[in-house]
Amino acid sequence: MLLLTDTQPQDSKVEPANSAQKKLLHHRFINLNWLRERFNHLRIGQKISYGYALAIGIAILGTGAGLKVGDYFRKQALIQVNVAQQQQQLLQNLQNSIFEARSHAARFPAVLGNTVWLQYEHDRFVQQINQAKILIAELQVFAIENPDWLARQEKDLQSILPRYAMVIDYYDRLTKLQLKEAEVWHLEANRIESAQLQLLRNRSGEEAIVLDTLSDHLTQLIATVEIQKLQGVEALEEAESLRNRIILGSMVISGLLAVLLADKTSRAIAQPLESVTNVAQQVARESNFNLQVPVTTEDEIGVLAASFNELIQRVSDYTQELKETQSQLIQTEKMSSLGQMVAGIAHEINNPVNFIGGNIDHANRYIQDLADLVALYQAYYPNPPDEIKDCIEDIELDFLSKDLPKTLASMKMGADRIREIVVSMRNFSRLDDGYMKPADIHEGIDSTLIILNHRLKQGIEVIKEYANLPPVECYGAQLNQVFMNVLGNAIDALEELKKADRAFSPTIWICTEVTADNAITVKIRDNGPGITAATAQQIFDPFFTTKSIGKGTGLGLAISYQIVAKHQGKIEMNSQIGDGTEFVITLPVAA
Structure with missing residues (x-):
């Protein structure tokens, strides 16, 4: 009884499993037969059209999916970069306000006795303290509005910012208390020196340590945000790479599918035709009118096979009625016509x-x-x-x-x-809210060269060929940024070439002229290595760069292009490998 009780459940468990597997296999077999039946019902043109439509559809869907997925991740990365930039700017502004406040407070001992100067430093100190408090409030709002994109978690940032506010408020109250205790506003001349010593001792005391700690913490937080921004830039590159991989993969899959479908379609067409041909040859060779071509499809070849079978049957019927010579003649004529007919049919x-x-x-x-x-x-x-x-x-x-x-x-x-x-x-x-003002283009170029002088002094010669230019209505600072980007890129290229060839004499030519259509032109040319035509087509694309990681973001020339376009001008590049690179900036004189 025990053995029966043990074995019966085991048998009952095995049978349902086998039954389920059989049902699954039967279901798949039915589905496969249904697909074959549907395929056999299609006409040849439909088979070819549907096959290529499927391959093209996969390519289109894959390309669309690649673009959509890439754009999604690119958008996410752009959000990350923008939020990191905004957060970094707020933190830097906060740190600068703290530096400014401490700087003005540090000058209190030096201006004791000069009421006007002391009042100025005090007002500036209060202004920077208030600015720091406003920035902390903006950071709190910013953290609430962008909880998922912060370098630190929102709850961490929200717990840090109130402590920042407490430190700044403590520093503010302690500084004002020290000023009050020193009676700086009604200070007699014989008490100035002692008050200065008292303030100097206080400035290096506890509040200085607290503020230094806050500044160090801000520096670390800004560095964390910078890392997040760099990660966002890398995510942009990865999104573009992912999009390209998806598009390439879909094209490869669609190509393979097209090959498979072409092979399947050709077999579906060729095999029935081959059967018809073999049977026709056998009928002609053996005069056996009992042979039949198997009809496996309902397309044109299936119709041909059925028609051929009917033709054979009719020939067989005629043979029974006519004489053997007549039957042979009919058979020969029919086979000749049939052979001609079969030969004519058989051809991201x-x-x-x-x-x-x-x-x-x-x-x-x-x-x-x-x-x-x-x-x-x-x-x-x-x-x-x-x-x-x-x-x-x-x-x-x-x-x-x-x-x-x-x-x-x-x-x-x-x-x-x-x-x-x-x-x-x-x-x-x-959008820029400022106004265009007349500016001296040569002054902007010269100021840019002064800033870059530490790099030019490494052996790069600058040759200036200035024409007599009228003042140009423009956003001067933005045009200076354009000159900075173009000249900086030229210096980068010349430095690389100088490293490879010490005998090379790097030179930059800057030429300005007035054109006939009330516009001015600035040409900046170098004798560097030049760039390829393929690179030239992408030179103004955002985030495109030929520099190594960490040396360029690919935004300089893209921003320059936007700035020049904003001035209703244009920036063009001419370059050939071995002949250097020239940027031509054209700007209207009047806005």
């Missing part, structure tokens, strides 16, 4: 720039004050001791007095130019 950056720029003016003023003081000393003490004379000669005081303001002016120009480039990059993503 910038963090510290604001801090530096904001302090250059103060540094310039301080240095000028010191220079004036030295001049006064020289006026009242024209015969200083020998040690002072020796020091004056060693430091070349006269040269230093003349060259130092020039150096500061150059630094100021560089900082201002970088600010203008950042503003132009921001304006590139939206």
Whole structure:
């Protein structure tokens, strides 16, 4: 009884499994037979048309899917890059405001006793503190609006930002309390020095450490956002690669399918024709009118086979009625006609720039004050001791007095130019609200060359052939960005060639002229290696670059193209391998 009880369930389990497999195989067999039957009912033209339609459809669907998938991931990557850029800008602005606030607070001891200056530094300090608080609020709103695209998770950012606000508020209140305790607003002359010492001790105390920690944390957060932005750029390249792979795969599959369908269709056509031909030859050879061609399809060949069978049957009937000679003649004539009939039928950056720029003016003023003081000393003490004379000669005081303001002016120009480039990059993503103003194009080119001077001094000669140009109504900062991008690319190309050939003499020619149609032309040419025709066709495409990873984003010339188009002008490139590259920028004089 126990053995029966054990074996019966095992048998009952095996039988349903076998039954299910048989049902599945039977179902597949029925479906396969149904497909074959439907295929056999099609006419030859339909078989060919449906086959190629299927292959082309797969190619189109694959291409469409590739474009759609690639565009989707590209859109996601663009969102990631844009959000990272906005977040980075907000964080950098916050860090700059903190730097500015601390800078103004650090100058409190130096301006004690000068009520006007102290009030100015105090007002600027309060302004930067308030700006920092506004930026924190904007960051909180930004985190809420873009929770899925942040470099840090929203809850982490939302927990960090209130701490930032508390640190800034603590620094603000502590600074104001120190000013109040020192009674800086009603400070007597004999108490200035002690108040300065008190403020200096406070400036290097706890609040300085807190603010340094906040600044370091912001730097780390900005670096994290920069990594996210670079990942977004890489995702753009991966999306383009994925789209190309899908399109290529669909084309390969459709090509293979077309080959398979062509083979299947040719077999479906050739095999019945071969059967008809064999039977016809056998009938003609053996005079056996009992032979029949198998009819396996309902297309033109099936009709031909059926007609041929009917013809054989009729010949057989006629043979029974006529004499043997007559039957042979009829058979010969029929086979001849049949042979003729069969024969006829078978044929797809910038963090510290604001801090530096904001302090250059103060540094310039301080240095000028010191220079004036030295001049006064020289006026009242024209015969200083020998040690002072020796020091004056060693430091070349006269040269230093003349060259130092020039150096500061150059630094100021560089900082201002970088600010203008950042503003132009921001304006590139939206309509410019400013106004066009008359500008000196030569001045813009020269200022760009000054900024690039540290790279030009490596042995690159610049030859300028300037015509007498009228002022051009334009967005001057944006055109300077165009000159920066074009000249920067020329320098990159020349540096690479210089590394390979030390005897090479790199040169850049800048030529300007006025054209007959009230426009001006700027030509920037180099004697670099040049580029291929295939590369030239994509040179203004966004994110296209021939530089190695980390050296170029592929946005410089795309942005330049947009800027020139915004001025109703045009930018063209002429280049040949071995003959260098020339960019021709044409701009209307009047807007």
